[in-house]
Amino acid sequence: MEIRSIQAETVTKTVKKLFTDCNYFIGDDIMNALKNAEKTEKSPVGKSVLSQIIENDEIAKNEMIPLCQDTGMAVLFVEYGDRVVIEDGSFEQAVNQGVREAYEEGYLRKSIVADPVFDRINTKDNTPAVIHTRIVSGNQIKILAGGKGFGSENMSAIKMITPSYGVEGVKSFILDTVRKAGPNPCPPIVVGVGIGGDFEVCAELAKKATFRSIDTQNSDARYAALEQELLEKINKMGFGPAGLGGNTTAIGVNIETAPTHIAGMPVAVNICCHAARHKSAVI
Amino acid sequence: MKKITLPLKDEDIKNLKAGDSVLLTGTMITGRDAAHKRLFELIEKGEKLPVDIKGETIYYVGPAPAKPPYAVGPAGPTSSYRMDKYAPALMDNGLKGMIGKGARNQDVIDAIVRNGGVYFAAIGGAAALIAKSIKIEELICYEDLGTEAVRRYTVEDFPCIVVIDSKGNNIYQTEPPKYNTENL
Numbered sequence: 230m231e232i233r234s235i236q237a238e239t240v241t242k243t244v245k246k247l248f249t250d251c252n253y254f255i256g257d258d259i260m261n262a263l264k265n266a267e268k269t270e271k272s273p274v275g276k277s278v279l280s281q282i283i284e285n286d287e288i289a290k291n292e293m294i295p296l297c298q299d300t301g302m303a304v305l306f307v308e309y310g311d312r313v314v315i316e317d318g319s320f321e322q323a324v325n326q327g328v329r330e331a332y333e334e335g336y337l338r339k340s341i342v343a344d345p346v347f348d349r350i351n352t353k354d355n356t357p358a359v360i361h362t363r364i365v366s367g368n369q370i371k372i373l374a375g376g377k378g379f380g381s382e383n384m385s386a387i388k389m390i391t392p393s394y395g396v397e398g399v400k401s402f403i404l405d406t407v408r409k410a411g412p413n414p415c416p417p418i419v420v421g422v423g424i425g426g427d428f429e430v431c432a433e434l435a436k437k438a439t440f441r442s443i444d445t446q447n448s449d450a451r452y453a454a455l456e457q458e459l460l461e462k463i464n465k466m467g468f469g470p471a472g473l474g475g476n477t478t479a480i481g482v483n484i485e486t487a488p489t490h491i492a493g494m495p496v497a498v499n500i501c502c503h504a505a506r507h508k509s510a511v512i
Numbered sequence: 513m514k515k516i517t518l519p520l521k522d523e524d525i526k527n528l529k530a531g532d533s534v535l536l537t538g539t540m541i542t543g544r545d546a547a548h549k550r551l552f553e554l555i556e557k558g559e560k561l562p563v564d565i566k567g568e569t570i571y572y573v574g575p576a577p578a579k580p581p582y583a584v585g586p587a588g589p590t591s592s593y594r595m596d597k598y599a600p601a602l603m604d605n606g607l608k609g610m611i612g613k614g615a616r617n618q619d620v621i622d623a624i625v626r627n628g629g630v631y632f633a634a635i636g637g638a639a640a641l642i643a644k645s646i647k648i649e650e651l652i653c654y655e656d657l658g659t660e661a662v663r664r665y666t667v668e669d670f671p672c673i674v675v676i677d678s679k680g681n682n683i684y685q686t687e688p689p690k691y692n693t694e695n696l
Contacts, residue, residue, distance in 0.1 A: 272691060274533075274673070278635055281671070285641035289586070298576045298586045298639040298659075336579040338659050349546070351658050380591045380613075380636065412684050413591050413614035415636035467692035471635050472614065473673065474687030504637045 230312045233368035235512055237318030237326075240370070243510050244327025247374040248303060249335035251506040252295045255286040258442040259419075259505055262480040266417060266470075275475030279417075282470070282503055297504040300337035301376025303328045303358035306437055310367035320370075321360065329354040340379070361433055375440050375507035381418060384410035387432055387497040399424060399496050400459065406498040407463050407479070412472020415502035419443055419481045420463065423497040426487035434485040435499035440507040443481030456482045481505075518667070519567045520608045525630050528674045530681035534632070535645075535669040540569045540611070541652060544590050546660040548598040555601050562653040563662050565602055569609030569632075574659035575649075576639070584646045584665075588639030589613040592631070596620050603627045611672055615684050624676055631676040645670040 260283070267279040289296035305324060315323065332339055332355035341356065342349040386406045390398045403422055410418075421441075423434025446453040459482045469475020480503065489495065516524055518538030528534070541563060543551070554561055572595055575587035592599075592612030599610060600623035608629050613636040616624075624631060634642055648666035655661050676682045 272687075274531075274687075275691075277533075281635055281638050281641055285635075285638040288640040288644070292579075292582075292640070294579050294582070294640055294643075295576045295586045296640055297637045298574060298588050299590070300576060336577045336585060338574065338576040338585075340574075340659070353658065383591070411615055412688075413593065415613065462694070465693045465696075467688035467690065469688065469691055471633065471673075472684055472688070473633070473675075474683070474691050476691055476693070502637050 230368055232312050232314055234314050234316045236316050237323035239512060240323035241327040243512055244324050245331040247508045247510055248328060248331035248376060251375055251508040252300045252337055253293045254290050255296055256442060258444040262443055266477040266480060270475050270477045272469050272475035274473050275470040275477060278470035295337055297378060298338055299378040301378050303355060304375055304377050305358055305360050306373040307360060307362045308365045308371040309362050310369045311364050312368035313370055324360055325356045325358055328356050328358045370512040373440055373507060373509045378502055378504060381414035381500045381502040384414040384500045385498055390494045390496050392494050402496050403459055403498050404462055408466060410500055412468055414500045416468050416472055417470055417477045417480045417503050419501040419505040420479055421499040421501060422484040424486045425489035428495060430487055431495040431497040434487055435497035438483040438485040439499050439501040439505060441483045447484050452484045456484050518569055520569055522628060525628055525678050528630055528677050530674050530677040530683045532674040535671055537668050539664055539666050540571050542571045542573050542663045542665060544572050544574050544660050545594055546657050547654050547662050548595050552598040552601055555605055566606035567608055570607060572612035584643050584649045586639030587643050587646060589634040589636055592616055603629050621676055621680050625680045628678050630674060630678055632672040633675045634672045
């Protein structure tokens with residue numbers, strides 16, 4: 230395959246649009262789930278919360294403003310074709326420039342501090358982005374991007390479960406994590422689960438799972454059934470929309486898996502609010 | 513739906529019950545993590561605060577920038593528990609109301625009861641909708657904190673729900689169990 234040149238500016242423009250779009254326009258998967266939940270929610274307060282969320286997301290779309298003030302930490306999953314060369318810049322700089330332009334020109338909130346513990350001074354342009362890159366064969370760049378809010382991120386957890394705990398151990402850790410989160414992560418939530426890999430791979434899978442549309446399911450029927458079972462169990466907990474009581478605590482459970490070690494069965498749960506924002510593009 | 517004017521009157525607070533849906537009209541101040549840390553440290557040192565919190569209601573929010581021609585940007589609540597370490601000291605120094613989202617710890621609930629205060633929840637993630645009720649935004653202090661600066665909002669019919677009332681009743685505790693069907 231021929232080597233293909235891509236201008237850094239093309240990467241920047243693509244990334245900029247992904248971040249403005251994901252913050253203004255909620256996905257059809259989420260909107261449909263919210264509208265269905267509004268019909269099935271038993272709590273009158275919960276129903277009213279859902280209708281206000283739907284109205285909110287429509288205002289954001291029509292006025293092209295962020296649907297949530299927490300426009301998130303910029304996270305990208307990149308499949309970078311090994312036949313691609315970036316002209317006039319580097320890939321990472323081009324991505325961060327796209328994030329910078331989206332957040333500065335798109336009226337998005339700048340939420341990143343440079344030092345986590347001591348200074349905590351805002352970088353003022355929402356960079357640096359979190360970039361997960363996988364080198365693949367080919368001459369394209371595929372980008373899946375989203376702004377991840379931290380109200381829900383803070384409710385996430387990881388556990389190095391061992392094999393003897395089996396699927397019951399996996400389920401109880403996921404359910405415990407959702408129960409501990411309670412009303413805090415802006416329910417109804419999307420629960421991203423990563424199982425397998427090692428410590429950091431399962432966390433990355435969990436994040437990637439929150440970036441998968443909730444009208445899809447795991448391609449392995451066993452995990453697809455687990456997604457459905459967990460969703461039903463979570464919705465029996467009673468937290469409901471905004472945590473004010475009801476039968477709509479989650480609108481989706483997405484599981485992603487990877488091969489793991491004979492001694493391990495790590496599980497990560499990345500919780501996302503109802504503003505589960507992600508968009509993708511191919512360059 | 514109860515209509516309440518800000519600043520809150522003690523009489524109004526007394527009549528608010530956990531679970532009441534309310535529309536707030538008047539002025540409130542804003543502040544979240546970084547501003548709370550600074551205010552708390554000043555209180556600990558016995559120094560004067562750069563914002564008068566007596567009788568005030570504080571909204572835990574870090575808004576997105578305003579897109580012209582709108583006066584304010586999307587401004588939904590942030591998680592309140594991160595302010596739990598600081599909230600009792602602020603209430604003991606005159607703060608009456610708090611607006612945020614999510615659970616509070618027992619220290620905060622005790623401070624609400626002790627000071628005759630109230631905790632409201634706004635709907636997390638309804639930032640664009642909530643911004644419609646915010647008419648004027650003015651900077652009070654801590655401009656260097658950017659979105660975390662302390663501002664004054666003039667609001668009209670700002671929608672929220674009483675979650676913890678002045679007697680300590682808490683609907684995050686009482687409502688979800690009514691819809692829990694795990695053991696059915």
